[in-house]
Amino acid sequence: SRDSAAMAEPVANAAAPAPAPGRLRNAFGGVLCAFTLILIGVLAFSIRLFSVIKYESVIHEFDPYFNFRVTQFLSKNGIYEFWNWFDDRTWYPLGRVIGGTVYPGLTLTAGSIWWFVNALNIPLSVETVCVFTAPIFSAIASWATYLLTKEAKGTGAGLMAAAILAMVPSYISRSVAGSYDNEAVAIFALVFTFYLYVKTLNTGSLFYATLNALSYFYMVCSWGGYTFIINLIPMHVLLCIVTGRYSSRLYIAYAPLVILGTLLAALVPVVGFNAVLTSEHFASFLVFIILHVVAFVYYIKGLLTPRLFKMAMTLVITVGLAVCFAVVAILVALVASSPTKGWSGRSLSLLDPTYASKYIPIIASVSEHQPPTWPSYFMDINVLAFLVPAGIISCFLPLSDASSFMVLYLVTAVYFSGVMVSICCTDIM
Structure with a gap:
């Protein structure tokens, strides 16, 4: 019986299926891709340390040093004191209510990092965390760029885009160590929001749509450039509608962003009701109405016969145009009293x-x-x-x-x- 078992063992081993070459190739490609992304992150981080290596770990420029003072106050006194802090050393002699006049994303991010590393008994100072926040997020922004480009054009294009972003001089100038400004975290938030929007377009997942709104909220907290997002995405939605590329995935990608994103943006004190009252946001609401009109048209098209659908289309278009004209009239009335028509000076520039x-x-x-x-x-x-x-x-x-x-x-x-x-x-x- 022992000999028969020994003879049966090679037969059983020979009958076991060998790993498929394609599966091995995919596994090797995944490992190589992950290793390349790690190297790109290390490159993005290390290439921004030349000022620290050549001189020392310091905050430089005026705005970064102001942000450092705010982060120091936050880490020492807590978030509730931060929201109500009146700083009499800024905008002297008038002073400044910090909680209602700054974009808090950078400060809260660096303060959270400082709290986390000190909770792990790593004794880093607030200044050290602020100096290295931008290089750290430059590596993360490179990975977000990889994800965005991969969704559109594949893995190879994503790796190339991540490598270029890690080395491009324009981004290095805004994310070098010690340059503790809003762009340090905002560029990552911008790219990651676009990635989640494209991911939702490709998958139609409400989960990614919710994450997209949360990422947009983080961008609103971080930088005034969030208006670029809330205008570019509506432009793309309108382009898809005009070119006949409407789908349920497009609706899922856009509708939650407008509703949830606007509600969250209004929670940021420096933005507040500007999220619904300024002209920078009106395009998103107008496209939101157009999207629902188109969605309703596609819905009734599946329910009615061609003759009834043609009659219903006439009614829908008439009512839709009336609503659009009414909304446009209301928007015009809202902005007519403003000398800049509801736009900020930087947007008009x-x-x-x-x-x-x-x-x-x-x-x-x-x-x-x-x-x-x-x-x-x-x-x-x-x-x-x-x-x-x-x-x-x-x-x-x-x-x-x-x-x-x-x-x-x-x-x-x-x-x-x-x-x-x-x-x-x-x-x-």
Whole structure:
């Protein structure tokens, strides 16, 4: 019986199926991709440490040092004191109510990191955490860029995009160690919000739609550039509707963002009711109404016969146009009393580059609000200036919901980066 068992063992081993070559190849590719992403993160972090290595670990520039003071106060006194803090050393002699006039995302992020590492008995100072916040989030932003590009064009394109973002000079200038400004965390929030939007477009998952609204809320907390998100995404939704690419996935990707995102944005004290009262947000509400009209049309199309559907379409279009005209009339009435028509001075400077120099000299006096010169543009954007045309062409091969969003993102990023230096320095094409 022992001999028969020994003879049966090789037969059993021979009958066991061998691992499929494709499965091994996929596993090796996944490990290689993860290893490459780790190297890209290390590169993004280490390349931004030259100021610390050459000099020392310090906060530099005015705004970063103000943010450092705010973070110090938060870590020492707690969040409730932070919301009600009146700082008499800022905007002297008037003073400043900090909780209602700053975007708290950067401060709360660094304060949370400081609390977490000290809870682990790692004795880091608040200053050290603030100095290294931007390099850490630059690595995370590179990984978010990989996820966004992977959803649109695949793994190879995602790795290339992550590597370029890690090394592009324009982003390095805004995320170097010691540059503790809002862009330190806001660029990651911007890219990650776009990734979750594209992910929801591809999957139609309400889970990712909810995460998208939460990521948008984090972006609102972090930087005033959140208005770029709440205008770019409605532009893409309208583009999909006009080109006949409406789907339930598009509805799921957009409707929760407008409702939940706007409610969450209104909770940020510096934004408040501006989330529903300023012109920067009106496009999202108008597209929200148009989306529901289109959704209702597609719904009744599946219920009615062609003749009844044609009659119903006439009624829906009539009522829809009446509602749209009423909404537009209300919006016009709301903004007519404002000399800037409900737009902020910085937004008007983006739409009309000559506006600030003619009407708001204090905005035009800031050098980063000026249009960049061609040499500085190409020095900041570097190789991306030559890869953008190739990227736009590749997004059309083939054209999908995700790739059409990337095309729209590229075109608007090129325009805004050519209008204002500060946006050129945070361009993430």
